[in-house]
Amino acid sequence: MALQAIAFYMLAFVTIAAGLLVVSARNPVHSVLFLITAFFSAAGLFVLLGAEFLAMLLIVVYVGAVAVLFLFVVMMLDVDFAELRQGFAQYLPIGGLVGGILTLEMVFVAATVATNGAAAKNGLPNASPGGVPNTEAIGRVLYTDYIFFFQLAGLVLLVAMIGAIVLTLRHKPGVKRQDIGKQVARTPKTGMTLVQIKPGEGISE
Amino acid sequence: MTFFANFSLVLPEIVLAVAALVLLVAGAFRGKVGAIFTLAAVAALVAAAATAVLGPHGRAFGGVYAADAAATYAKVAIYLSSAVAVVLGDRWLAQRGDQKFEFAVLVILAAVGMGVTASAGDLISLYVGVELQSLALYVLAAMRRDDAKSSEAGLKYFVLGALSSGLLLYGSSLIYGFTGSTHFSQIALAAAHGGSNGVGLLFGLVFLICGLAFKVSAAPFHMWTPDVYEGAPTPVVGFFAAAPKLAAMMMFARVLGDAFPGAVDQWRQILVIAALISVFVGAFAGLAQTNLKRLWAYSSIANVGYALLGVATGGEIGLQSMLIFMVLYMVDVTGFFACLQALNRDGKPMETIEDMAGLIKERPGVAIAMTAFSLSALGLPPFSGFWSKYYVFKAALGTGDVMMQWAAVLGLVGSVVAAFYYLRLIKSMWFDAPAGAVDAPSLSARAVGFAAAIFSFPIVLVALVWLDPAAKAAAAAFGHA
Numbered sequence: 001m002a003l004q005a006i007a008f009y010m011l012a013f014v015t016i017a018a019g020l021l022v023v024s025a026r027n028p029v030h031s032v033l034f035l036i037t038a039f040f041s042a043a044g045l046f047v048l049l050g051a052e053f054l055a056m057l058l059i060v061v062y063v064g065a066v067a068v069l070f071l072f073v074v075m076m077l078d079v080d081f082a083e084l085r086q087g088f089a090q091y092l093p094i095g096g097l098v099g100g101i102l103t104l105e106m107v108f109v110a111a112t113v114a115t116n117g118a119a120a121k122n123g124l125p126n127a128s129p130g131g132v133p134n135t136e137a138i139g140r141v142l143y144t145d146y147i148f149f150f151q152l153a154g155l156v157l158l159v160a161m162i163g164a165i166v167l168t169l170r171h172k173p174g175v176k177r178q179d180i181g182k183q184v185a186r187t188p189k190t191g192m193t194l195v196q197i198k199p200g201e202g203i204s205e
Numbered sequence: 206m207t208f209f210a211n212f213s214l215v216l217p218e219i220v221l222a223v224a225a226l227v228l229l230v231a232g233a234f235r236g237k238v239g240a241i242f243t244l245a246a247v248a249a250l251v252a253a254a255a256t257a258v259l260g261p262h263g264r265a266f267g268g269v270y271a272a273d274a275a276a277t278y279a280k281v282a283i284y285l286s287s288a289v290a291v292v293l294g295d296r297w298l299a300q301r302g303d304q305k306f307e308f309a310v311l312v313i314l315a316a317v318g319m320g321v322t323a324s325a326g327d328l329i330s331l332y333v334g335v336e337l338q339s340l341a342l343y344v345l346a347a348m349r350r351d352d353a354k355s356s357e358a359g360l361k362y363f364v365l366g367a368l369s370s371g372l373l374l375y376g377s378s379l380i381y382g383f384t385g386s387t388h389f390s391q392i393a394l395a396a397a398h399g400g401s402n403g404v405g406l407l408f409g410l411v412f413l414i415c416g417l418a419f420k421v422s423a424a425p426f427h428m429w430t431p432d433v434y435e436g437a438p439t440p441v442v443g444f445f446a447a448a449p450k451l452a453a454m455m456m457f458a459r460v461l462g463d464a465f466p467g468a469v470d471q472w473r474q475i476l477v478i479a480a481l482i483s484v485f486v487g488a489f490a491g492l493a494q495t496n497l498k499r500l501w502a503y504s505s506i507a508n509v510g511y512a513l514l515g516v517a518t519g520g521e522i523g524l525q526s527m528l529i530f531m532v533l534y535m536v537d538v539t540g541f542f543a544c545l546q547a548l549n550r551d552g553k554p555m556e557t558i559e560d561m562a563g564l565i566k567e568r569p570g571v572a573i574a575m576t577a578f579s580l581s582a583l584g585l586p587p588f589s590g591f592w593s594k595y596y597v598f599k600a601a602l603g604t605g606d607v608m609m610q611w612a613a614v615l616g617l618v619g620s621v622v623a624a625f626y627y628l629r630l631i632k633s634m635w636f637d638a639p640a641g642a643v644d645a646p647s648l649s650a651r652a653v654g655f656a657a658a659i660f661s662f663p664i665v666l667v668a669l670v671w672l673d674p675a676a677k678a679a680a681a682a683f684g685h686a
Contacts, residue, residue, distance in 0.1 A: 148215070148266040152321060152333045155222060156340060159314050162229070163344035166307045167359075 008048055015041040028074045036067045053135040214265035214272040217253040217280055218317050224249030225313040232306030243295045246309035250288040250316060254281045257320075268388060269327035271463075271682075275528075276324035278679035279455045282532050283323065283448045287316040289539055289653055290444035296649045297440045297546050298348075308348065312444065315341035319452035325459050328377045328387040335373065335420065335456070338449060339366050345444070346437040358436025365429040369419030376412025379405060380464075389464040397467045407471055413460060414475055421453035423479045423513055424486040427506045431494075434502035439554060442498055443542025446505045447535040450512075454531050457516050458524050462683030469519050476517035477612045483510030484619035491626045495557050497545060500626060501538070504582055507623055508534050511597050514616055518600045518609060524680035526596035529672055533593040533665065540657020541578040544571050547646030547654060555643070558630055563639030571646060572634045574658035579627040581661045584620050589665040594620065 018038035025031045039062045046055035132140070142150055195203055212219065228246060232238070257272075257280040264271050291309045298304045318338030325331035343366060347359020381387050383406040384395035396406060415426065422430040434442045461472055487507025494500040512534070515527030548555040548564075548571060555561065564572040581590035601613035660668065 149329050156337045159340045162307055166344055167350055
C-alpha cells in the first residue's frame with residue numbers, strides 16, 4: 001500500500017509538473033517533450049488504477065503517434081520564438097483568471113465526488129468486474145453495445161480525411177507521374193515515329 | 206432488441222453513410238461532377254428523408270438513439286434542405302470552374318451528423334453527432350481555398366467550433382460525474398432526485414448550454430457568425446443558416462426536454478437571457494451592416510433568439526412553436542441565399558445593399574422574391590415569418606410566467622428595430638437608381654428562390670395545416686427518454 005502511494009504521488013507530481021512545463025517552456029520542441037512526459041506519467045496512473053489497456057493505448061496512440069507527429073511539425077516549422085512570446089504577458093491576467101476558475105471548479109467537483117461518491121457508487125469502480133480483464137471487457141462492449149458510437153467515430157475520421165485532402169490536394173498540370181499501365185501498354189508503334197530526313201536538313205524540334 | 210431491429214431504426218443514417226461512401230469512391234475514380242452525380246446525392250438525401258418518415262419508431266442501441274416523431278420531423282427538414290444545398294452548391298462551384306465532388310459528399314456526411322444529433326438519446330451520441338456535422342461544415346466553409354476570405358472563414362469557424370466543443374465536453378463530463386450516466390433518461394432520473402449533487406449538475410448544464418449556444422450562434426456566443434457567413438461560399442452560407450440551425454435547436458430540445466425536464470426554472474432563465482441578447486444584438490448590430498451576407502448573419506442571430514424563446518417556454522407548446530419557427534425560417538433563408546447566389550454583376554457576386562439598387566428594373570422576379578423574404582423576416586403578415594413569430598409569441602405569452610411574457614414583449618420590440626434594415630434593403634431594390642446590368646441568373650438558384658418565395662406567401666397557409674399537427678406530435682415526443 002505504501003509503495004502504491006509513493007508511486008501515485010510521484011506520477012501525479014510528474015504529470016502536473018510536466019503539464020506546467022508544456023505551457024511555460026520557451027522552446028516549442030521542449031514543450032512537446034514535456035507533453036510526452038505528461039502522457040507517460042498519466043499512463044502510469046492508469047496502470048495504478050488497474051486499467052492497463054487505457055495505459056497502453058495512451059502510450060501507443062499519444063506518445064507513439066500524436067506526440068511524435070507534433071515534434072516533427074514543430075521542428076519543421078520555422079518558428080520565430082521571440083515573436084511567439086510577445087503576446088504572453090498581455091493574455092496572462094485573463095488566461096490566469098479563466099484557469100483559476102476552471103481549477104476551482106475541478107477542485108469542487110473532486111471534493112464532491114470524494115465525499116458523495118460518483119452518483120450511486122461509492123469508492124473506486126472496479127477495473128475488472130467479474131474477473132474479466134479490462135482489455136477483454138472493452139472488446140466485449142466496443143462492437144456490441146457501443147457499435148453505434150464506434151461506427152460514427154469512424155465517419156468522423158473519414159470526414160477529417162476528406163477534409164484534409166480537399167483543402168490541400170492540388171492537381172498541378174504538367175507534373176510527370178508514373179503510369180504503369182501506360183508503360184506496359186507501350187508498343188514500338190506508339191513509342192517510335194519514323195521520320196524521313198531530307199539531306200541537308202535537321203529534324204524539326 | 207435484435208441487431209437488425211436496431212439497424213432498421215437508424216436506417217436513414219445508414220442510407221446516407223452508404224451513399225456518401227459510394228459517391229466518394231465514384232468521385233475519386235471519375236473525378237468529375239456531372240448532373241448524374243448531383244442527382245444521386247439528392248436522391249440519397251430524399252431517400253433518407255423518406256426512410257425517416259416510413260421507418261419504425263423506437264429507441265435503438267439501448268436508448269442512445271431515438272427514432273420518434275420529433276426526430277422524423279427534424280430529419281425530413283434537414284435532409285431536404287441539404288438536398289437543396291447540394292444542387293445549389295454544385296451549380297455555384299461549376300459556374301466558377303471549381304467543381305469538387307467532395308462538396309456533395311461532405312454535405313451528406315454533415316446531414317448524417319445532424320440526423321444523429323436530432324435523435325440523440327445520450328451525451329455521447331450528441332457529441333459525436335455534433336463533431337461529425339461541424340467537421341464537415343468547417344471544410345465546406347473553407348471550400349474555396351484560393352479565396353483568402355473563405356480560408357479565413359474556415360479557420361475561424363474551426364477554432365471557435367473547437368472551443369465550443371470543449372465547453373460542450375466539459376459540461377458533459379460534469380453531468381456524467383454528477384449523475385453517473387451519459388444517458389438522457391438516467392440523467393433526468395438523477396436530476397429529479399437532485400440533492401447535494403444539484404449545484405454541480407447545474408454547472409454541467411450551463412457549460413453544455415454554452416457549447417450548444419455556440420453551435421446555434423446565439424448571442425453572446427455569436428462572434429464567429431458574421432465573419433464565417435461573409436467569407437464562406439454563398440450556397441454554403443445558405444446551407445449553414447438552415448439545416449445546422451435546426452439540428453442545433455433539436456439538440457437544445459433533446460438535452461433540455463429529455464435530460465433536464467425537471468430543471469425548467471433553472472434553464473429557462475439562461476435561455477431567456479441568451480434569446481433576448483440574441484434578438485437585440487441581431488437587431489442593432491444588423492443596422493450597421495452593408496454586406497448582405499453579414500446582414501443576414503445578424504438576422505439569423507436574431508431569429509435564433511426567437512427560436513430560443515420557444516425552447517425557453519418549454520413544454521409541448523413551446524417546442525412546437527420552435528419547430529414550426531425553424532422550418533419556416535429555413536425555407537426563407539434558403540430562398541434568400543439562393544437569390545443572392547443568382548445575382549452577379551460582370552461575373553462578380555453582388556453582396557452589398559448598394560449592389561441591389563434598382564434591382565426591380567433589372568431582375569424583377571428576383572427582386573420580388575427577395576422583397577418577400579425581407580418582409581417575411583420582418584414578420585409582416587401574411588408572410589411565413591409572421592406565422593412563425595406568431596407561434597413563438599403565443600406560446601411565450603401563454604405560459605403565465607411573467608418573465609416569459611416580458612421576454613415576448615421585448616422580443617417584439619427587437620423585431621421592430623430589425624425592421625429598419627429589411628426595409629432599407631427593400632427601398633434600395635425598389636426605389637434607387639439601377640447600378641448597372643445584372644448577369645443572367647442560373648436556373649436552379651432562381652427556381653429555388655422563386656419556390657421559396659411562393660412558399661413564403663400563399664403556400665405557407667396550406668403548409669401550416671399540415672405543419673401544425675406534425676410539429677405538435679413532434680413536440681409531444683420530448684420528455685419520454
